[in-house]
Structure formats: structure tokens, C-alpha cells
Amino acid sequence: MKFTPGRVRPLPRLPGRALQQKARAALKQGEVIAYSTESCYGLGCNPLDARAIRKILAIKVRPNHKGLIVIAADVSQIRHLIRPLTAAQYAELARYWPGPYTFLLPASRRVPPALRGKHDKIAVRVTAHGEAAALCRTLGTALVSTSANRAGQQSLKTARACREAFSRRVLTLPGRIGKRRKPSTIIDLETGRVLR
Template sequence: MPAESGIAEAAAVLRSGGLVAFPTETVYGLGANALDARAAARIFEAKARPSFDPLISHLADAADLPGLVGAVPPAVAALVERFWPGPLTLIVDRPAVIPPIVTSGLDTMAVRVPDEPSARALIAAAGVPVAAPSANRFGQLSPTRAEHVVAGLGGAVDVVLDGGPTRCGIESTIVDARGDRPVVLRLGALPVEALVEAVGPVEIRQGSSGQPVAPGTLAAHYAPRTPLRLGAAAEEDGGRRGFLAFREPPAGGDWAAVEVLSPEGDLTAAAARLFDALHRLDATGVTEIVAEPVPEVGVGRAINDRLRRAAATWR
């Protein structure tokens, strides 16, 4: 149903323990009442998500954070002031009101305020924080359109709000700012350069050998059903292969399908089209997708991160 006209119904579903897929500025989220352990468990079941991978909780307004978690560390508060609402998820101490299943048993929680009016209106109408990972099967391509959600999750979702294509196209940046220096745990739609400009030097620490401390940090993730590898186009490529290009189609090779992320070389536009383009290539029936890396700067870091993790699924 349309996002704007379906908010009241969707909010009622959330309050009753149901699942609602809704648009944010990053990707579509699969939402449940973050205060309800049974509702949160439905997220893990619908996505076939392992219980060790924590969820992000979403608030309607930055002013709601102290009421949920209590005292907010100064460095966290500074990032909230600068970047919320927006594609920045922050790590805070988990309050007792948030069930451990939401944080996969961690004593911390991930939280953000989305920069999408219909998402904030939904959360406000529900009157509860909303736990919401991406609305897809675990490890697969993130959904940036409502039709991606329906194709991937089908009847596992009680309500799908359709807000059209998402603006950013990739997930939020995740930062832990509770220590001496902010730590980037996941690259995302908010570039590292913007963080550095706001707060000074940051550490980038992605993934771990143990339990993830933030979602989306497993080595293999964000993958199409079709095998994907990173690389440039080669003369011997083509046939039943598809190619994901940054600025222009490959000069050689007889490719079955080609997607160009941004003919203008705009990394923000490329990020917005990334998952949508991969969904289209995945639907063509090609035997392999070859993805061209983009410049490793700005949001290009996050694009390459997603492509590397997708490729790792098929190694």
C-alpha cells in the first residue's frame, strides 16, 4: 500500500506484534516493535537471519534517544546533533527495556533516526522504537523498492508500505562513538569524510572473527543469487555474463546484460542505483555478474565494500 496513506494501519500492525516493511532513505526495512521480544523474533524468522546478528532500532526523533537510553555520551550527542535524521547508526548502551534478542545478547544497541518522512511518521504513530534490518532474506541483495521486498519475503510480511525507490540506495554508516575516538563499524551512505570533518579522525574497523557487534559486517553478505566477482571487463568475458559498470559500458566482450551506475561518474547516484541494478542483473538469467569497482573515495568506499562482501559469498 502507499506509504503515506498506509501509516495508520501499519502502525497498528506494529503495535500488535506484526511485521511492516517500510521505506527509509537507505533501503527498505523490515520493522517490528523493538520493545516486544516475540515481534523481534518474527524478524529473524522471516529473514532466516542468524540470532547472533543484531538489529538496528529506529526512532521517530532524536529527542527520543535520552528517554530510551538515559544519559547520552557527549561524543554520541554531537553526532546526533550533526547527522540525525540521516543515514548514521550509533552504538549506545542497551537499556533494560530493549529485549536481548534485538541486540543478539549484546549489552549495546544500534539506533538511528531515518531521514525519510514516512518512516518517521510510522514510528511516531506506532509509539514505540522500531527494530528494522533490511527487508530481505539474510545475506541477499538489499531492497530499494517495494517490489524487491515482495519478491524476496512475500507473505512473511504483514504490510508493505510502498514509498518508491529509496534515495541513498545503501545502508547506513554505523559508528561507535563511546570511546576516545569514533570507530566506524560499517561503511555506509554517510561518507567517512563527512564524519572526519565533523568530529576529527576516526578509526575504521569492519568485521570481526567473533560475534558481530554491528549488523551488516559479516565477510560474505549483500549477495545476488547469481555468482558475482569483482574485476574489469576482459576480452574473453561476455556470453551469458552480466556486467555492472561504474561510468560506461565495457568496450569489449559480448555481454548478455549491462548496467551502468552513473554515466556522469557521480558516486552518490551510483550508490542509489547499486542494489537496484544488481536486482535487475540477477533477474536476467546470466551465469555470472562481473562488477567493476568504483573510486575508493566518499560513498564509493561503501559501494566497494558491498561488492567485496557480495563477491566473498561466491568464493
């Protein structure tokens, strides 16, 4: 079944070409980037790079059993991260994506334990934030997406705050966060249960 994406609100401010190339190189080298999302700045990396994921967990001082969210520009960027879905399940996702809805989907064997934590499912979202979607498209990959902060502290909202907090541990990209003030809703696709 072909997945038809909804409207993505355009926010055309993308980092310059040199910075995009630097971000692409950083991901290939297992580094962490900070980028704007719907409600705050996020920390991200290649979702299949277990070493980079562990760096994010260390930066955040976050327990490794919780798992992390992955965002994408479209469903094609997450297909390799999930087990096959039915046409009806894709149709259900199409009702919500792109948008502020994160779904728990069955994780493929390729997903590192550091990404899914103690779960057999992975949390994924097709983002409606124009800059984040454009970044995923430009970099050619889905991205790990977790709030840029230490566990239990306020999420950072600007590139400047990220640069001050993380210094050279993270490549911070310029951007503008969206207007959403709450984190995304999390839904288990299989059970329909709303977890957040």
C-alpha cells in the same frame, strides 16, 4: 540538554489513514511491517516486542547474536532504549542526525536481548528519510529497521518485491526508497570507532 534535529528531506508520500491504522494495529499485535528507507525496503516492528523481533530474524534467517538497528524520527523516540547520555554526547549526535549514521549507544535494561544480540549496546539512527521519519512519527514509535531480504541475498527495493517475497507474513506499506546506495555508517559513540 535539548537535542536540535537537523533537516529531514521531505518525501510526503505516506500510506493512507486506513493503512496507517492497520500498521499501528499490526505493531500492537506483534506483527512485522515492510517500509521504505534510505537505500532499500526495511522490515520493522516495535523495538520492545521480543516476539516480533524473533519473527523478523526468522523471516531473514538471520543469526540472533548480531543485533538489529532501530530508527526514529527524533531522539525522544529512543531515549527509553538507551542509558542516559551526557550533554557532550548528545551534542555529538546532533552533528550527525538526522542522517545516514547509526550509532552504538549503551542499551537500557528494557531492550530485549533479541534486539541487541550479544552486545550491551544498541544500534540507533535518527533517519533523514522523509517517509520513514513520518512513519515513526505517525505510529508514535521508533522502529526496528533491517533490510528486507533473507540473509546473504539482495535487499528488496520496492513494495511489490516485498509483497511477492513475504506475502501475508508482513504488512507491506507503499513508499519510495531514498537515493542512498550504501547502508548507513555505524559508529561506536563511546570509542569513536567506525564499524561499517
